[in-house]
Amino acid sequence: MVCITEDMIKQLQTLMDEIAEPLQKTFQNMHQGFPTETLVRFLKARDGSVSKAQKMLVDCLNWRIDNEIDQILAKPIVPSDFYRGVRDTQLVGMSGYSREGLPVVAVGVGLSTYDKASIHYYIQSHIQMNEYRDRVILPAASKKFGRYIGTCIKVLDMTGLKLSALNQIKLLTAISTIDDLNYPEKTETYYIVNAPYIFSACWKVVRPLLQERTKKKIQVLSGSGKDELLKIMDYASLPHFCKREGSGSSKHSRNGTNDNCFSLDHGFHQQLYDYTKQQALASEAFAPSKEGSVHVTLPEPDPDDAKIAETIESEFQRIGEKNGICQTFHEIKINGD
Incomplete structure (x- = not known):
């Protein structure tokens, strides 16, 4: 892994000092x-190349301006019943914090x-969770622990992976590319x-295609990973699918408690949704009866990343045809993230 030096940071800072005022404004909103x-993150994402990091960062800032990302937290998905459907089918949530103060993000891949x-x-929902993490969760964690906290831990639940997941390859590619280009090293x-039994065979195909970092x-x-995860976080912060004895996952709460961090009823999603509604009211943009998504420009994936996605899809289809099942690892095709 490339060591980011003070000289690299100073060079990139000098270049960023010269960018136009609108870019400066959205940069301030981004770095919080x-x-x-933030400069270090982009330098890491481009292996220490100052010129490439500067281009990546400027492209990111232009993407934020063109797609009004600074305002996206003031655009709740309405009505709430419709948003509940999104939450029930896009299984992402926050279950707590590690002992070092890093947010624990759970992802129900399968x-x-x-x-x-x-x-x-x-995509709107995904970006809103990214922005809420970066603008609210991480700054609050930094304040609480008295040091900069700019990254999270992700726990990916592979229960239920099947061939039909490949039908979502376009969406997963778009989400992955947005994260790679605009939220690197988070x-x-x-x-x-x-992980199901077939995972080891698929992982042998995926792993060589990923960048070393x-x-x-x-890991x-x-x-369910419970024993290993308890070394870095308390039991209360474990995602619900890790609390079960043995392997397996559940989309539902147990014992009448609301520990399902994927659900709209979970505290994290309630706070996020309330925050978007408050931001909308503050900007006079909230209209309960209005429906419609935010259309964000979908970036073109990096040629290398596109090749990886094609290879994964082709190989997993082959495995699926051979074994009657198929796994997709596009959720963890995380170059640069």
């Missing part, structure tokens, strides 16, 4: 008081169906849990 740390709304709603470690971030845990 931590400009140097059981997400993305079949209750258009691609634009799912995840400290990816923990894969509840990405490989180092991924495949046995079963």
Whole structure:
């Protein structure tokens, strides 16, 4: 992994000082008081190349302006019943914090169906969670722990992966590319849990295609991963699908408690949704009866990333035809994230 030096940071800062005022404004909104740390993220994403990092960052800022990303948290998905459908089919949530203060983000890779709304709603929802993490969750964690916290931990639940998941390859490619280009180096470690038997065969195909820094971030845990995850977080912060004895996942709460971090009824999603409604009211943009998604420009994937996606799809279809099942690892095709 490339070591980011003070000289690299100073060079990039000098270049960024010269950008136009609109870009400066959205950069301030993005870095949330931590400009140097943000520059480091983009330098890491481009292996220490100052010129490439500067281009990546400027492209990101232009993307934010063109798609009004600074205002996206003031555009709730309405009505709430429709948003509940999005949440029930795009299984992402926050279950707590690690002992070091990093937010623990849970992702239901296998059981997400993305079949209750258009691609634009799912992308809007994903970006809103990214922005809420970066503008609210991470700054609050930094303040609480008295040090900069700019990354999270992701726990990926592989329960339920099947061939039909490949029908969502366009959406997953779009989400992955948005994260790669505009939210780089935001995840400290990816923990894969509840991996089915076929996972090892598929992983042999995927792993060589990933960048070295990405490989180092991924850990495949046995079963639900509970024992390993308890070394870095308290039981209360475990995603609900890790609390079960043995492997397996559940989309529903147990014992009448609301520990399902995917659900709209979970505290994290309630706070996020309330926040978007408050922001909308403050900007006089909220209209309860209005429906319609935010259309964000879908970026073209990097040629190398596109090749990876094609290889994964082709190989997993072959495995699926041979074994009657298929796994898709596009959710963890996380170069640059």
